[in-house]
Amino acid sequence: MVTLVKQELFKLVHKKSTWITSVLMLVIMTIYAFIARNNANTFDPKAIYIGLFTGMTWVVFFMIAASSSIISMEFQYGTIKELLYRKYYRGEILVSKWITMFLYSVYFMLLAFVYALILKVTVLNSNFQLSENYGYKHSILTTTIYTSLAQFVSLWLILSLVLLLANLFKSSAAAISVGIIGYFAISIISSLLAIVIKKWTWLKWNPLNMMNYPNQVASPSLKHITLLSTNELLIGSLVYMAIFLGISYVVFKRRSV
Amino acid sequence: MVGPNGAGKSTIMKAILGLFNYPSGKITIDGQPVSQTSHQALEKVGALIEYPGIYPFLSGLQHLELFSNDGVSKQQVMEIVDKMKMGSYIKRKAKTYSLGMKQKLGIALALVNHPEFVILDEPMNGLDPQANKDLRTIIMDLAKQGTTFLISSHILSELEKLIDDLVVIDKGQIVYRGDMATLESDSTRSMVLQTSDNDKAKDILTQNGYQLIDSDEGHISIVEDEKTKMADIIKLLSTNDIEIEDVKHVHSDLETSLLNLLQNDKVKEG
Numbered sequence: 001m002v003t004l005v006k007q008e009l010f011k012l013v014h015k016k017s018t019w020i021t022s023v024l025m026l027v028i029m030t031i032y033a034f035i036a037r038n039n040a041n042t043f044d045p046k047a048i049y050i051g052l053f054t055g056m057t058w059v060v061f062f063m064i065a066a067s068s069s070i071i072s073m074e075f076q077y078g079t080i081k082e083l084l085y086r087k088y089y090r091g092e093i094l095v096s097k098w099i100t101m102f103l104y105s106v107y108f109m110l111l112a113f114v115y116a117l118i119l120k121v122t123v124l125n126s127n128f129q130l131s132e133n134y135g136y137k138h139s140i141l142t143t144t145i146y147t148s149l150a151q152f153v154s155l156w157l158i159l160s161l162v163l164l165l166a167n168l169f170k171s172s173a174a175a176i177s178v179g180i181i182g183y184f185a186i187s188i189i190s191s192l193l194a195i196v197i198k199k200w201t202w203l204k205w206n207p208l209n210m211m212n213y214p215n216q217v218a219s220p221s222l223k224h225i226t227l228l229s230t231n232e233l234l235i236g237s238l239v240y241m242a243i244f245l246g247i248s249y250v251v252f253k254r255r256s257v
Numbered sequence: 258m259v260g261p262n263g264a265g266k267s268t269i270m271k272a273i274l275g276l277f278n279y280p281s282g283k284i285t286i287d288g289q290p291v292s293q294t295s296h297q298a299l300e301k302v303g304a305l306i307e308y309p310g311i312y313p314f315l316s317g318l319q320h321l322e323l324f325s326n327d328g329v330s331k332q333q334v335m336e337i338v339d340k341m342k343m344g345s346y347i348k349r350k351a352k353t354y355s356l357g358m359k360q361k362l363g364i365a366l367a368l369v370n371h372p373e374f375v376i377l378d379e380p381m382n383g384l385d386p387q388a389n390k391d392l393r394t395i396i397m398d399l400a401k402q403g404t405t406f407l408i409s410s411h412i413l414s415e416l417e418k419l420i421d422d423l424v425v426i427d428k429g430q431i432v433y434r435g436d437m438a439t440l441e442s443d444s445t446r447s448m449v450l451q452t453s454d455n456d457k458a459k460d461i462l463t464q465n466g467y468q469l470i471d472s473d474e475g476h477i478s479i480v481e482d483e484k485t486k487m488a489d490i491i492k493l494l495s496t497n498d499i500e501i502e503d504v505k506h507v508h509s510d511l512e513t514s515l516l517n518l519l520q521n522d523k524v525k526e527g
Binding site (some may be wrong): 085 | 299
């Protein structure tokens with residue numbers, strides 16, 4: 001398994017897009033940091049910092065693209081045969097791809113988090129203190145850590161779906177679209193979702209509602225709309241993740257190539 | 258392995274490699290079973306199926322590094338590169354490769370882990386004559402060292418120079434299995450004559466016990482066996498005042514035998 005993960009990482013680091021996206025994210029974060037400093041009255045620098053200068057959103061985009069292509073590229077390039085006919089079990093091949101994506105997402109999160117800290121102490125040093133209280137009882141720094149971790153859970157809920165779709169359709173286009181739409185859908189239809197959930201309570205267990213987890217971590221009062229406790233949202237997310245990855249596993253094992 | 262398009266050559270190869278879900282039967286390599294879920298037996302197998310799978314963002318050398326096992330040294334990888342004569346472009350990104358270059362890389366990938374059993378599907382695809390000859394030399398050398406090859410190809414003249422055993426399949430069925438010599442000797446050898454009076458010559462030859470092959474194309478075909486002597490025939494015809502204008506020996510090659518075989522197969526079905 002270690003060999004397989006190494007091979008996947010080898011492919012990942014030799015792809016140009018891997019590095020272009022990282023640089024792109026840092027550039028955009030820098031731009032946002034300057035916008036926040038120069039327009040401190042319109043934009044709340046604290047809120048922008050907690051959102052990692054939009055870094056988190058870009059991590060979601062780039063991870064959706066990377067996760068869909070890590071499976072579909074093998075079909076597109078015809079390398080799936082070379083990958084599968086070796087001595088390794090099929091399940092191992094798929095899991096090695098998941099692990100690689102997990103490592104990649106951790107790398108992205110750390111990069112965004114550390115760079116946001118750097119931007120804070122350089123560009124926005126005089127605007128606020130990291131130890132200041134923000135919202136509910138926590139300091140700004142603690143809030144940022146909690147929010148980022150919660151968003152990481154949400155990210156993986158989306159990624160597990162993207163990995164499943166890329167596997168089913170062997171094409172990255174469908175998986176990327178659904179992934180990105182899914183990520184934005186929650187902010188677009190949240191009010192509609194709230195009405196529907198109020199009417200049919202059992203619908204609170206639908207996967208879109210689980211996407212509210214990071215929001216509810218940031219503002220716990222959201223539980224009156226999601227009708228689930230923060231921990232229930234966390235468990236729900238993990239269960240859906242397990243279901244999506246489980247279906248992927250079964251499909252991949254049975255496929256004739 | 259030879260057969261018409263769609264006969265099931267690639268499918269058989271994929272099944273051997275555990276890529277394909279087969280409903281019944283059993284495949285073993287060296288006594289170890291192979292299926293989609295059991296791949297341990299494939300440790301010593303290398304393969305190129307259909308077209309080579311190439312990552313456009315990696316160089317040829319990176320492909321070989323990526324797929325080589327831990328036990329394979331850089332030097333051993335370079336040996337294969339040299340044998341395949343890929344040195345001049347092995348460090349370039351694979352997206353710049355031509356069809357033949359990709360094909361060579363695919364073959365190199367099949368050989369890089371020094372497998373005991375190599376499966377090559379149409380390995381001569383896109384190769385120039387020189388590369389073709391190089392590949393033949395590599396295959397012969399490895400075969401001498403004990404590597405088993407399963408090769409499918411349409412280029413029969415190339416196959417003839419390589420193979421020990423032949424399997425002909427059609428519509429998923431084996432229609433011939435054996436060595437090449439047997440398939441060739443199954444076919445008849447004949448002597449084709451062109452004379453001043455073919456009709457008369459035919460009568461005389463039949464009367465004298467020669468077996469003729471029916472043909473209306475203005476010549477005479479005599480079935481040849483060990484006893485057929487050209488001198489006797491010339492003597493026989495010239496004593497009957499028939500001039501012989503042309504003589505040819507026709508020996509059907511692998512291609513003819515094969516086409517006959519597949520033709521007969523269709524006739525049987527009808």
